[in-house]
Amino acid sequence: MELRTLRYFVAVAEELHFGRAAARLHMSQPPLSRAVKQLEADVGAVLLVRSAAGVALTPAGSALLDEARALLEQADQARVRVASAAGATAITVGILADSADPDATRLADAYRRRHPGVEVRVRDTDLTDPTCGLRAGLVDVALTRGPFDDAGLTVHRLREDPVGAVLRADDPLARRDHLRLADLADRRWFRFPDGTDPVWQAYWHGGEPREGPVVRGVQECLQAVLWNGTVGLMPLGHRPPGDLTVVPLTDLAPNPVVVAWKDAGPLVRSFAELATAAYQTTGGRRTS
Structure with a gap:
């Protein structure tokens, strides 16, 4: 068994989906499938059951997954130790x-x-x-x-954080227990510069094109709200300054x-x- 093949197997076993595993490994799906089939031939056992419902581990596959993770971790640690011995690593x-x-x-x-x-x-x-x-x-x-x-x-x-609207504490909407994006439809928002990742922009703009001051950093966002009364989004776990507040949004997916x-x-x-x-x-x- 080659370490590369074990990495392929671990990716499929963790994703339980050949397409996602192939994307994670930056390769196409056919060679990934062939590598897993060859691994099954090498160990003499069926490791994965493929069906219309998806991919599932067999008992042999579960056993190999534990062993493969341990072997790959040992190999990685060996590489790190060798690199450290050869010079400073960073x-x-x-x-x-x-x-x-x-x-x-x-x-x-x-x-x-x-x-x-x-x-x-x-x-x-x-x-x-x-x-x-x-x-x-x-x-x-x-x-x-x-x-x-x-x-x-x-x-x-790694984690998902609920999100809220950042408002001035004296904003009429700040007294609400929660808000929906529609409640903010006619407001000016802080927004990101042109050229910023469109998927990222769409999320933090609540899925709509917005008008308002352009910001680059967290403090600029907060100051835009404080000075201009604009609206923006922030994870609920963050604490804005005392003159600002965050009201939970009920119709925006948590932020990963x-x-x-x-x-x-x-x-x-x-x-x-x-x-x-x-x-x-x-x-x-x-x-x-």
Whole structure:
């Protein structure tokens, strides 16, 4: 069994879908299917049951999944140790705000414990690039928010945060317990510069074209609300200044916190694994 084939199998076993696994691996589906069939021939057991309902693991497949994950982790750790012995190793992490997020703090602590010899370089990014420089090759992995155009990227969802409308505290709508997007239809919103990822813009603009001041960072968003009385969106877990408030929106999907990468080296794979564990401890959704 080759490590590459085991990675293919793990991707299919985790996604339970050959198409999604192929996209995650940046390959087409036919060679992925052939690789899994060859693996089944090598181990002499059926690992996956394919049906109209989808893909399911057999008992043999479940057993191999546990072993494969352990083997791949050992291989990644070996690569990291060899790289460390050959010279200083580093990983560049792009972060979109949320620097005080307790889940991110837990992830940082776990990564330092596992990779004490690895230098972690952090690139803080404004709201105009949700991939935090990933597409431009400025970072190895991004800890960010979605949704955005994920073509060519691997994106794993870590948590979902309910979202609300940011308003001045003296705004008549600020007295409401909750709002719908229709309640804000005639208001000016803060918006992002032209050229910003359209999927990202559509979400934070509530799915509609908006008029209002152009902003690039979180503080600019808040100041636009404070000075101009404009409207914007914010995860409910964030606390705006005292002159502003956030009212929950009932008809907007929760906002995903994600880890994303383009090239999955051992340090990046370890980061994604630890991120999944760190964020799972909160149950996957933050409500306040």
